[in-house]
Amino acid sequence: MNPSHMKKTRIAALVVSCFGSQYALAASISYAPITSYVGDPGKVGDPASWRTPEFLRDWGMRAIGAEYAYAAGVAGSGVAVGVVDSGYREIHPEFMATPSTPLRFNSVTASGGTTGPTPGFWNSTYNDSHGTHVSGTVGANRDGGSDPANMQGVAFNATIYEGNTHKTDGAVYGRLTNASATNTPDKDYISNLYKAVNTAGTAASPVRIITSSWGSAPSGESYTTLAGLTSGWNFLASPAGNGPYTSWIQGAIDVAKTGTIIQFTAGNGGFANPTPRGAATYFMPSLEGHWYTTSAISTVGQTFNADGSINVPGTQNFNQCGVAKWACVTAPGNQINSALVRADGTVGYQSISGTSMAGPHSAAALSLIMERFPYLTNEQALDVMFTTAVQNNTINNASGVAVINPTAGQIVAAPDSRNGWGTVNLKNAMQGPGQFLGVFQVDTQGYDDTWSLNISDVAIKQRKVEDAVEAATWTATKAANGWTGLIAPPAGSTDAQISDFTTGMAREAARNSRVYEGSLIKNGAGMLTLSGNNTFTGGVTIASPSGGGLVATSAHALGSGNVTVQSGTLATRSATAVQIDGDLTMQPLGVLDLGVNFNTGVALNVAGHGSLTGGLMISLMDDLTQGILASGVYDVIDFGSYDGTFSSFSITGLGDFHYMANLLYNARGVELAFAVPEPETGWLLLPTLGLLFVLRRRKRVDD
Numbered sequence: 145m146n147p148s149h150m151k152k153t154r155i156a157a158l159v160v161s162c163f164g165s166q167y168a169l170a171a172s173i174s175y176a177p178i179t180s181y182v183g184d185p186g187k188v189g190d191p192a193s194w195r196t197p198e199f200l201r202d203w204g205m206r207a208i209g210a211e212y213a214y215a216a217g218v219a220g221s222g223v224a225v226g227v228v229d230s231g232y233r234e235i236h237p238e239f240m241a242t243p244s245t246p247l248r249f250n251s252v253t254a255s256g257g258t259t260g261p262t263p264g265f266w267n268s269t270y271n272d273s274h275g276t277h278v279s280g281t282v283g284a285n286r287d288g289g290s291d292p293a294n295m296q297g298v299a300f301n302a303t304i305y306e307g308n309t310h311k312t313d314g315a316v317y318g319r320l321t322n323a324s325a326t327n328t329p330d331k332d333y334i335s336n337l338y339k340a341v342n343t344a345g346t347a348a349s350p351v352r353i354i355t356s357s358w359g360s361a362p363s364g365e366s367y368t369t370l371a372g373l374t375s376g377w378n379f380l381a382s383p384a385g386n387g388p389y390t391s392w393i394q395g396a397i398d399v400a401k402t403g404t405i406i407q408f409t410a411g412n413g414g415f416a417n418p419t420p421r422g423a424a425t426y427f428m429p430s431l432e433g434h435w436y437t438t439s440a441i442s443t444v445g446q447t448f449n450a451d452g453s454i455n456v457p458g459t460q461n462f463n464q465c466g467v468a469k470w471a472c473v474t475a476p477g478n479q480i481n482s483a484l485v486r487a488d489g490t491v492g493y494q495s496i497s498g499t500s501m502a503g504p505h506s507a508a509a510l511s512l513i514m515e516r517f518p519y520l521t522n523e524q525a526l527d528v529m530f531t532t533a534v535q536n537n538t539i540n541n542a543s544g545v546a547v548i549n550p551t552a553g554q555i556v557a558a559p560d561s562r563n564g565w566g567t568v569n570l571k572n573a574m575q576g577p578g579q580f581l582g583v584f585q586v587d588t589q590g591y592d593d594t595w596s597l598n599i600s601d602v603a604i605k606q607r608k609v610e611d612a613v614e615a616a617t618w619t620a621t622k623a624a625n626g627w628t629g630l631i632a633p634p635a636g637s638t639d640a641q642i643s644d645f646t647t648g649m650a651r652e653a654a655r656n657s658r659v660y661e662g663s664l665i666k667n668g669a670g671m672l673t674l675s676g677n678n679t680f681t682g683g684v685t686i687a688s689p690s691g692g693g694l695v696a697t698s699a700h701a702l703g704s705g706n707v708t709v710q711s712g713t714l715a716t717r718s719a720t721a722v723q724i725d726g727d728l729t730m731q732p733l734g735v736l737d738l739g740v741n742f743n744t745g746v747a748l749n750v751a752g753h754g755s756l757t758g759g760l761m762i763s764l765m766d767d768l769t770q771g772i773l774a775s776g777v778y779d780v781i782d783f784g785s786y787d788g789t790f791s792s793f794s795i796t797g798l799g800d801f802h803y804m805a806n807l808l809y810n811a812r813g814v815e816l817a818f819a820v821p822e823p824e825t826g827w828l829l830l831p832t833l834g835l836l837f838v839l840r841r842r843k844r845v846d847d
Contacts, residue, residue: 173518173591176221178214179245179301180286191215191571192452198288201295202281203443204476204505207457209571210298213512216574220302222518223511225282226252226341226354226404227504229275231266231308233485236276238284238297245285245301252307254340257332264306266485273485274313277496278357279306280483281504293493295481298508305351307341309334309358313500317359317392317421319379329359335395338406342399352514352522353405355507356396356421357500367415367423370467377420377427378643393421400434405522407507409499410439410463410472416544416561417466425471427647429654433523437468440477440502441567445537447553456553457567459537459546462499465564470607472564473533475509477502509568516574519589519668524577531556531579532572532597533565555597558606572597579603580662580680587668588692594673599703601662601680608660615655618648663705666694671715674701681705683726686734688712693735696722709734709758716747717765721782727752728783732791734758738780739765740816746779750813754786760807762816764797775819782813790814 180186186194194211205211213219232239232249241247251264266276283304284297309315310333316323338354345351366372381393400406410418417423422437441458449455458476465472480501484494506529514525533556538546540562551557555578559565572578576595581604622628625641633645663682666672669692677698683705686693693713696702699720706726707714711733716722719741728750730736738747740762762780793807808815 173516173593175217175515176301178217178219178221180219181242181244181288184286184288186214186286188217189215195452196288198286198294198296201293201481202476204281204480204501205296205298206448206452207441207443207446207454207476208298208505208509208568209454209573210509210512212453212571212574213509213516216516218512218516218574219286220283220299220508220511220515222303222349223299223514224303224305224345224349224351225299225507225511226305226307226344226351227275227279227282228307228337228341228354228356229278229309229358230273230312231264231271231275232279232306233266233273233276233483233489233491235489236280236483236485236491237287237289238280238295238483240285242285242287245287248283248302249279249304249306250344252305252337252341252344254307254337255333256336257330259310259330259333262308262310262333264308266489267308268487268489270310270312271308272312272314273494274358274500275306275308276485276491277480277482277494278355278500278504279304281480281501282355282508284483291493293481295483295493298505299511302508302511303345303349305341305344307337309337311358313358313360315359316362317380318362318376318419319365321362321364323362327360329392331392334392335398338395338399342402342404351404353407353507353510354396354399355407355503357409357498357503361411361413361419367411367413367417367419367463367466370417373417373420373423373467374427374640374643374647377423378639380420381424381427393424396421397424397428397431400431403434403522405507405510405526406431406435407503407510408435408437409503410437410465410468412462412498412500414461415463415466418463418468418472422463422472423466423468426467427650429651432471432654433526436471436473436506436526437465437564438499438503438506439463439465439472439474439564440497440499441474441536442478445552453571454534454569456537457534457569460563464540464562465559466561469559469561469564472559473506473530474536474563474567475502475505476567477505480505506568509570509573512570513573517576517593519587519591519593519670524584524586527579527581527584528573528577529568530559530565531577531581531603532569532575533567534569534572535566536563539563556603558603580664580682582659582661583663583665583682585665585667586672588666588670588672590669590692592671592673594675596675598676599662599674599678599680601682604658604660604662607658611655611658614651618652621648661705662703664694664703666692666712668692671695671713673697676701678703683707686710686712686714699723706752709736713737715739715763717763718747719744721746721749724748724750724752727754729755730758730788730790732757735761736790737761737763739763740778740780741765742774742778746782746813748781750781750783750786752784754781754783754788754813756786756788757791759792759794760790760814761793762795762797762805764795776817777808778816778818780814780816786813 286296444459661682662680680703715737717739
């Protein structure tokens, strides 16, 4: 279909000056003022102003683009983050209240098993400095301190709830081969600890993410192969586990089921997969969306853009994302400077390495995304973090060997086995999701907002391909074991067979429930603006109350699927025609608000079928018409085909000027017949307007 362009007819009458009112685009969300120290040069709207020496003393801050969150007005205020680790030293200046910042770190007391009530504070009897270091990365004060090693946390305005493992980082979180009593965690206490931290928040600010870096992997276990990883998982979490300390993870799983995000670091063994707790989403895919793992990057291969922002974050090291790649990111983890507590209780700073340093970077970054988008669910905020991450310096070749990544520095396309989704990037994340990983149903809760990235669904389509391969393998496995048609493993199965059957069936159920097209459902009050060159294929549905809806400000804002307006408003505000590659269905409670520019052509081009009812509003965009309106007949919507008519029609943007207008429905779409007379001569144009209708109809028939 060739769209008809808006043009004046030969019998156009009067031309007048006019200053219409353009549709008000989405307003910024209001955030609590960032609090730091008197004289802080950081300014909203200026990312570079936040890169002070204090900021740069953790190189990871710039590697994740934290300055862009602060420039957006976001530093974690109102978001509660849980930390489960070896306690925190509360007298460290990074954790204390400052003249400008209230006390944000809170001890959580838990008990269970043989462990009595234990607060979150560091205790020299049973703790080391690990938890203090991790806590500094999460939320240390931005205080402008004079110590040469003074640093700040990623979420320096967030509220932190601290749970203490009652152990050092040497505690073994899996199979306890030759583990001493000192390194043996109390399974019931740890299980209770997760629940205590999860409930420590307030009704207004509940704990939304718990980050865990505590403990060490069992000696002798290898996670390079799936068989080795499965063996570790079976001990840790399977009902058929063969050790006395298999149930602590149940507390974390129970918390994840409440909707809180659980983050476990991937481990430091250099294996092709994370540790079993980090890879839990492989064995329990129902945890996806509420559980993820973090691998680390070094500065090898790191590059910057001309404006000082990160380009290529670095190179992945330590354990890879492996089978957990769909729930894995990377973050800075080499020589990270953060808070220290010494054995005698004195404090300072120290640089150490490991995925334990990466996890708090990603978890704190997620808390900033949660503040930036107060209407998103925890799972949706996690999706934003995944789909806006940046690709690292290396990827794996077919043999699993690291090779240079030809698309390093670009926004993620689909996760890979080395890097998962890549390195968290807050510059991108502040702009909204980069992909829809299925149905993205969002209630904007009265907020107006803009998503400006180019939203695709490349990753979920890649997952469809991978799922098909996995499904074929699983079908063969079931046939070989006599499991076809069973819903439970047969009597007499070994522990390994029970585990394989349970995991296989769980993954089959997840595949069967997965939607392999990205789509958007817009609910709730408030206007959500899409401004990117979007390519998601699953379509758009608007089901918002009056006054709420969606604004398309680019030609391809609506992706390439069908668009349905059940209720609320679909508005277009683009200098070129907004494209709908599928069908447009307008239902009785829906309103189509077209931003019309008389000088540039049709406002909406629907390649498929249009089903019309509800209201049509023409909003004259005077900044594009340059204040000049002419009487005439103008194309506003082109269809491949359509049926029905709009039940109501109005025009905005003319102010106090007099005009006459009506809609004309023809074989190819909808036109606006429009006359702008002087007030005292308006009655003279009534015949002209009618003649415009007749002549335009005849021209359409002749065409």
